[in-house]
Amino acid sequence: MAYSDKVLDHYENPRNVGSFNKDDSNVGTGMVGAPACGDVMKLQIKMGNDGIIEDAKFKTYGCGSAIASSSLVTEWLKGKSLDQASEIKNSAIAEELALPPVKIHCSVLAEDAIKAAVEDLKTKQK
């Protein structure tokens, strides 16, 4: 599989790997995918008092594109409001990383992870 330089860069040097305490009230966690399918993404966002995402972390079990997709979105999420975060589309991820057609599902998974993390945080804030 020939990957783009951007995928390789994120894969070799993944950004923002790690975990926040999922019980913190300002942390939203999204875990999507299944081991049986070959990919599981855990994406966490930490919201500041101003309602803006101040930090994001991920851990991903999956192929190089899955790791790169989740690494990329942790960079994109910082500085965004929850609504802006929800607007991140898989097509933008796929385009940025030049994902081959068979790997588009990795970008879909990353979008799902963002939505799940935002949803988790909104539920906590209620």
Add this chain to the structure above:
Amino acid sequence: MKNKLYDMPIYMDYSATTPVDPRVAEKMIPYITEDFGNPASRSHPYGWTAEKAVENARKEIALLVNADPREIVWTSGATESNNLAIKGASNFYSKKGKHIITLATEHKAVIDAVRECERNGYEATYMEPEPNGLLDIEKFKSTIRPDTVLVSVMLVNNEIGVIQDITAIGNICRENNIIFHVDAAQATGKVKIDLETLPVDLMSFSAHKTYGPKGVGALYVRRKPRIRIEPQMHGGGHERGMRSGTLATHQIVGMGEAFRIAREEMDEENNRIKNLQAKLLKGLTEIEETYINGDLEKRVPHNLNISFNYVEGESLIMAIKGIAVSSGSACTSASLEPSYVLRALGRSDELAHSSIRFSIGRFTTESDVEFTIALLKEKIDKLRELSPLWEMFKDGVDLEKVEWAEH
């Protein structure tokens, strides 16, 4: 073996193919240039020279497996041999019945040839092996029907290297008057084969898995008792009508030389490779949460198939690009299913996804193995740091009980 010229990775994929032994290549070259004759030309020395070379090579194939040279039919490779054996024999003996038994872990060339027979009105049973990859003989007996015409079981599995008990299977076939075909593509030069005593009717061979060239193979067709097959390739009636087509003299000479070397050096080579396998096994199983796929005892020393839990196969392959290996992960193939062989062993999708096949051979060195172990240790550590499953496992979460948001 590292190709320094192109900075290629260390080759650990000998089950996919092997390099042509330099002694083999040297022997082949004159048959491309000066001795180019058609072995079927009976009227001049060009033909006679080529024919002599082909018949010498045929003897070498026969010698390695203790058969009569007249029982060896040249083909383009093991895929063709499997097709010729399965379709050719089942068609010839179709009056006996139209049921075929094979193993779910066979090579695709066998599975798909049997599927083609199914499309032509045959019924087939694809037996599931035991979790160690071996066929249970009692279960095999119970799948035999009065109309079973052909059984096809491989000697050495290409993915997990296990050795099936073809003597026991063959004896049962004999008792039930069933043709027995064995795919031995992965076995030559690794396992002793004595067709004088083995109850096998048809056996497929490949050159390129045994340090010969690609594009040539052979099918053993027993003479006593005589086994008949319907040809699948029609034409000039070469190979006693069983396989038409001008013989590729240089390829055949290469296969003969490769099999001669295999016969002479097999014992010594297997000892050396066994030591390398033991070293690799010891080093890799020092890594936590590793699972060996396939029986460790009834296995060729050339193969180690290991699943590294909580690490996904394709990302692992990317991480270990200093070595050339293959993976049972879906992501390395066009289909999205993980290895059907590992699934047939009852391995979970997760473990099938995280499997790596290391296959070593003639040119593998101690330092290649040491490099591999160190590389795997480092990269698996790194990928597990990235893995949410590893984190959950370390936190004591039972992953079986998690409800996954499947997509």
